[in-house]
Amino acid sequence: MPTDPPDRFAVILGTNEIASAVAVLLHRGGYRVVLSHDPLPPVIRRKMAFHDALFDDAVSVAGVPAQRADSGFEIRTGLGRVPGVVVTELGLLDLIVLRSLDILVDARMQKYLATPDLRRLARLTIGLGPGFCGGANCDVAIETRPDKAGQIIEHGPSEPADGVSRRLGNRGGERFVRSEFSGPWKTAIEIGTRVFRNFVAGHLGITPVRAPFDGILRGIVRDGTEVPSGVKLLEIDSRGRKAHWTGIDSRGQLIANAVAKAISLHQAKLPETTGQTLHLVK
Secondary structure (H helix, E strand, O other): OOOOOOOEEEEEEOOOHHHHHHHHHHHHOOEEEEEEOOOOOOOOOHHHOOHHHHHOOOOEEOOEEEEEEOOHHHHHHHOOOOOOEEEEOOOHHHHOOOOOOOEEEEOOOOOOOOOOOOOOOOOEEEEEOOOOEEOOOEOEEEOOOOOOOOOEEOOEEOOOOOOOOOOEOOEOHHHEEEOOOOEEEEOOOOOOOEEOOOOEEEEEOOEEEEOOOOEEEEEEOOOOOEEOOOOEEEEEEOOHHHOOOOOOOHHHHHHHHHHHHHHHHHHHOOHHHOOOOOOOOO
């Protein structure tokens, strides 16, 4: 008879909306899940992510809550008791010593940074997006580019970043405002607020940062964050009543389902895991 996975441990690198969609799916599949925060790139779609739990905000994504942990002891004692997932600023080197990892997913979406070799750090390692190569620096790579999102690559590289943003309504890359220089970011505006063209959404240092057109604020870097040059500060959704800024969006779900499929394919190759599958979240 098929059984649910035993007390399995999954670590996800990243606290953005893609990492969070994967975390929700793994949690619902019976895994104990820890998300490890990385400051690059800053998280903007925070209403779709577990990120703000790092600041003790009450956060849930698709009904799954998150709890902050600041030490390995808190993680070890909390994994079996928290109703949802754990979010921490501890890095991978701090987490791999807690216990063996069943699943490691790099969902940081660091498209232009050097990609580490994740293999042998967990029973199955999965890299999301550009820079990953199945069989070379991870066991499985998964495409995140809009036109190929969710494709599983067991052997070979994922597509490099092309700098082209997927369209949302009638807007593409122009819906984002990026930092022109590094500095402290200040904002008092909440995600989900309706804004108009040239509305001052925040300040980078003393320089005002304005909305590029009318719409709903879909994402914005958290107030008080030190940001580097060239990163996304905010995103505007121009779709009016069809705007979406909470929960899991279609791209996040597609990528999360691909992670689940990759895990199931891996389990199918191991005789000791026969009958143990991760059920997809619809």
